[in-house]
Amino acid sequence: DAGITQSPRHKVTETGTPVTLRCHQTENHRYMYWYRQDPGHGLRLIHYSYGVKDTDKGEVSDGYSVSRSKTEDFLLTLESATSSQTSVYFCASRTSDKNTGELFFGEGSRLTVL
Amino acid sequence: RKEVEQDPGPFNVPEGATVAFNCTYSNSASQSFFWYRQDCRKEPKLLMSVYSSGNEDGRFTAQLNRASQYISLLIRDSKLSDSATYLCVVRSRGSSNTGKLIFGQGTTLQVKP
Numbered sequence: 001d002a003g004i005t006q007s008p009r010h011k012v013t014e015t016g017t018p019v020t021l022r023c024h025q026t027e028n029h030r031y032m033y034w035y036r037q038d039p040g041h042g043l044r045l046i047h048y049s050y051g052v053k054d055t056d057k058g059e060v061s062d063g064y065s066v067s068r069s070k071t072e073d074f075l076l077t078l079e080s081a082t083s084s085q086t087s088v089y090f091c092a093s094r095t096s097d098k099n100t101g102e103l104f105f106g107e108g109s110r111l112t113v114l
Numbered sequence: 115r116k117e118v119e120q121d122p123g124p125f126n127v128p129e130g131a132t133v134a135f136n137c138t139y140s141n142s143a144s145q146s147f148f149w150y151r152q153d154c155r156k157e158p159k160l161l162m163s164v165y166s167s168g169n170e171d172g173r174f175t176a177q178l179n180r181a182s183q184y185i186s187l188l189i190r191d192s193k194l195s196d197s198a199t200y201l202c203v204v205r206s207r208g209s210s211n212t213g214k215l216i217f218g219q220g221t222t223l224q225v226k227p
Contacts, residue, residue, distance in 0.1 A: 042120075043158070105158055
């Protein structure tokens with residue numbers, strides 16, 4: 001399995017506080033992604049990155065920002081957490097091979113916003 | 115309308131049964147198609163890619179129908195260990211030519227003894 005880790009794995013926070021989730025991969029993958037997973041919605045793309053300092057929005061980007069200052073790290077920030085952002089967040093990465101769809105996922109970060 | 119749609123199920127089948135899942139996609143420019151498997155409270159993992167001519171991997175067969183914009187997954191001789199959620203994934207050309215991967219909400223399979 002690809003080396004991709006997320007931190008923290010669990011977090012409980014209060015509405016209005018900032019939260020940063022970290023994703024770290026050791027595979028030198030060019031592309032990295034943040035998804036959230038909720039019952040009835042499946043996995044929804046928040047933001048993705050196609051290189052250092054190159055990011056783009058996904059389908060549910062409002063309220064989230066990302067940064068990628070190094071190939072191995074992709075940070076997801078909730079500037080002011082809301083209860084609707086309670087979810088399980090998955091980070092993923094893949095190679096630059098355009099023929100592959102294989103995403104390697106981290107184990108997920110469970111965020112609860114009270 | 116969601117870009118990728120699946121029947122969430124659950125599909126409850128006995129061991130040894132054959133079961134099929136369908137998935138429809140709305141973007142006719144979609145390029146690539148995949149099935150992922152996700153076990154309860156775990157991360158998704160690639161099960162198989164879906165090729166235009168259809169492809170098989172052991173008990174699993176995937177097919178693509180571009181004209182009708184759907185893909186399917188057939189599981190033969192179901193095992194208890196096949197119990198999981200199966201996610202349909204479609205790759206479309208992103209605004210930065212990156213190929214965004216869009217997931218369906220998943221179909222849950224429960225195989226009973």
